Amino acid sequence: MQIFATLGFAVLYSTLVLYATKRLGFSEAQANTMMGVFGAFNYGLHLFGGYLGGRYLSNRNLFVLGMILQIIGCWILSGQSAEGLYWGLAMFLTGSGLNVTCINMMLTQRFTPDDNRRESAFLWNYAGMNLGFFIGFTGAGYFQIGEHYQALFLFATLGNIVAITITLLRWRMLADINTPLLHVNRSQFRQRMLAGLAILVILVPIIRLLLTHADFTGSFVLVVGAAIFLLLAFITLRHRPRDEQRRMTAYLMLAVGALVFWTLYQLAPMGLMLFTEYNIMRHVYGIQISPQWIQNINTLVIVFGGPLLAVGFRNLRERGWRIDIPLQFASSLFCIGLGMLVLPLGIMFAGADGMVAFKWIVISYILQSIAELLISPVGYAMIGKLAPARYQGVMMGGWMMVTGVASVLSGYVSGMMPENSGSSPALTNPGYSHIFSLLGWGSAATGLILLMLMPLLRKLISTSR
Template sequence: MASSLTKGSAATGEKTFLGHPSGLAFLFMTEMWERYSFYGMRALLVLYLAANVADGGLGMNDATAVAIYSVYNAMVYLLALPGGWLGDRVWGARKAVAVAGVVIMAGHFLLAVPSTASFFVGLALIAAGSGVLKANISTMVGQLYRDKNDPRRDGGFTIFYMGINLGAFAAPLTIGWVGQELDWHIGFAMAGAGMALGLLFYFIGFRHLNPVSSRVPDPLSAAEKSAVVRKGLVWLCVAAAAYALIGLAGVFTINYALWPLTVLGLVLPAWSLLRIKRDRDLEPVEQSRMSAYVWFFIAAAIFWAIYDQTGSTLSLFAKGHTESMLFGFGFPESWFQSLNPLFVMALAPLFAWLWVALAHRSKEPSTVAKFSFALVMVGLSFGIMMIAQGAAAGGKVTPMWLVSVYFIQTVGELCLSPVGLSMTTKLAPKKYGSQMMGVFFLAVTAGDSTIALLQLCGVPTDTQSWFASQGALAALAGIAVYLYRKKVKLLMRGIH
C-alpha cells in the first residue's frame, strides 16, 4: 500500500492516503477543522455566558448559562435528523456538507460580534449547521470505499475519528487561551477561521470524492417539495406570531426560548422511538430487538446527561473552585476541555486491541455488560465530583480532581459510544437502517435536555447533592442493566 497522497496503489493505480482513497485526507482535514471550531467555541461558551459584563461576558447566572449550553448541545444532535433528511432528499451529502460548513462559519463570526442579539443568532446557526454536517460527512467517508466489504473501511473510519479528536484536543488550548486571556470575541473569530480552513480543504478535495456523494438518493417530488415549504412557512408564522406577542407584552426572557426547545428535546426522542416500535410492518424479531434497544437508549441518555456536563458544570467548577496551576505552570480553565480527546486518543487503540484479544479467548464482555460498566464509571466520576465539591468548601482544590474525573468518563465513553453505534446497526429494523443512527444521537438530546430542564426549574449545580444524586442514579442504572442482562439479551434475539 502507498503511504502518501502522491503515491498510487500498485493494484488499482488510484492515489491513496495512508493506503486509503485520497478523498479521506480532505474529509479528515474538513472534520478536524470543523471539530476545532466546534469544541473551541464550546470550551468558551459557559465561561463567556457566566462572566461578568465588566469582564466582557454576558453576566448570566450559572443556572441559565448551563441551561443554554445544554439546550445548544441538545439541538446539535436533534438537528442531525433533519440534516440527514436534507442530504438524502434535497441536496445530497456533498452539497449538504458545503452548505452546513458555510452556515457554521457564519455563526462563529456572528459570535465574534460584540452584540447579544448576534451572539444568539450565531449560536442557532452553529447548531443547525453542525447537525447537518454531522449527519452527512460520515456518509461520504463510507462512500469512498466502493466495495462495502473493502477491508480498509474500518481503518478509514478510525483515521477519520482521530481527526475529530485532534481538532477537539487543539481547540481549547488555542481558542480557549485566546478567549479567556485576550478577548472572548477574538476566540470566537478563531473558531470561524477554523471552519473556513475546513471548507478550504473540503472544496479543494471535491475531485477526490466519490461522485455518488453529489447525488440525491431519494429526491423529493414536486408535490412533496410544495408540501414541505407550505408546512414550514405555517410553523414559522406561528412561532413568529407567538414571540411577537410575547415581545409586545414586554415580558420576553431567554426562558421563552429555552423552555420550548427543552420540551422538544425530550418529546421528540420519545416520539421517534415509539413511532418505530409501533410500526406494524416490523417482523416479530425486529419488534423484540426494538424493545431491547429502548433499554440501551435510556442507558445512553443517562450517560450523556452526565458526560456532557464537562463543558458546563465542570467548567464552572474549574473556574470557581479549582487551582489553575499545576507543577508551577498556570493555565486557563478552558484547557481542561482538552483532557477528554487526549485520553480518547491514548486509550482508543488500547480498547480496540482489548476487545479483539478478549474475543479470541471467548471472554469479550457483551454489549449489555459494556453499557452497564459505562454507566457505573460515569456515576463514579460524579461520586468523585461530590467529594471534590466538599473539599472545595475550604478553598480551591487541586486540578487532579478534574483530571481523574475526565479520565474515568473517557473510559466509560469508550465502552458506550462506539459500542452503541455498532449495536444500533445490529438491532435496527431493515426499514429504518439509516434513521436509527439518528435515533441513537437523540439519546444525547434527551440527556442534555434533562439537564436543561433541571436548570430551568432552579436546581443548583454547585452542591454536593447535584453530583451525588446524578452519580448514584447512573451507577444504579448500570447495576439494573446488568441484573436484567439475561432479559435484554433474550430480547436481542441472537445479537451480542
C-alpha cells in the first residue's frame, strides 16, 4: 500500500516548481511559495487526518477516500491551466494531507507498546514509501525531458488506483484498533461518518482559496503550527500520570530539533531543485540527467539503507551499544548540516562558467538521505512509544505538522536564494554559497545543543513503557 500510495505525491513533489515555471509562466519566487504551501498543506493536514480518521471516518475509510481525491486532482491537473492548477492541487492536497496519518496509524496499531519490532516495521515501511518515490521520480523525469505534463499527471493516478485495490483486498486486516470511533453506538457512528464526508467536501474549496493567497497562507500555517505546539505543551503540563507527562515533554523537545532538520530537507523541491537545474552540470557520461532523477539518490539510499540500518542497529544494541532516539536525532542534524556544507565546497571548485560538478550534488543528497534515515522513520515509530493511547492520533499528526511548518520556512529560505532567470551560474554561485553555509552551520549548532541535552532526554524517555 505504501509503495503505490506514494507514487502520485512523488510526481507532484518533484515536478511542481518546474511545471509552474516552464509551462504556466510562474516566476521562481511564486513557484517556491507555491511549493512551500503545497508541502505545508500536505504535511499540516496530517494533524487533522489523525483526528478525522480516529473519530469520524476510520483510518482505512479515510485512506481510500484520500486516494480517490488524489486521482481526481491529478486528472484536473492534466488540463494544464492555472485555474486547473489551483483546483487540482486542492483536491490532491485534501487527499494526500489527510490519509498519510491513517496508514501510519494502521501500522502502529499492529504492535503493542513494548513490541520491539515496531522500529523495524517502520523502517521497512519507510523503505517501501521511498520505493514509491523512486517510481514516481523516474516517471516524472522521463516525462519532464519532453515536458509531456498531461501524460505525467495521468501516470500519477496509477499508484492511487493500485493502493485502493490492495486496501480493499486486505480490508479486514486493516481494521482500526482502540480508536474513539469504536466506542460509539451505531447511530452515533452513522452521524460521524456523514459529518466526516461533509468535512471532506468543505475542505476542497477552502484549500483552493488559500492556495490563491499563498503569502497569507504561509503565515497562517506558521501561526497554526505555533498554536498547536502551545496546545500540546499545555496538555503536557496538565497530563497525568507523571511518567506519561515526561515522555510527552521529550516529544516536544525532539519536535524542535526535527523542525530544523525538515526545514533543510524540504529545500529539495524548491531552492535546491532550481540550483540543480541551473548551476549543476547534469550532462554525465553522455546522458542528460533530469532534476527528478537526481532526487532518486535519496530514494535509493533509503530503500537499501532502511533495512540495513534496522539490522545494524539491532546487532549493535545486542552488543551493548546505546543507540537511542536522542543520539539518532543529534546525528541526523550533523549529517544534513554536512550535506549543506559540501555545496559551498563544490561551488569553490566550479569552472569558469560557474557550473558545479555533478559529484557535489550527489554527495549532498547521500548525506541528506542518511540524515533522513536517522530521524524520519524513528520519529514515526516513537509516537507509539512516547504518546499516551488517547493522544496517539493527535501527536502523530502533530509530528507531521512539524514538516508542514518546515515546508513554509523552506519556501522563505528559498526566496532568499539568488534569482536564476536572466542571470548566470557565475553570478548566482556566491549567493547560493552564503545560504548553504548558514544552513549547514546552523544545523550543526542545533545538533550540538541536542547532544548537550541528551542526558535529560534519556532520563525523560527512560520512564517509557
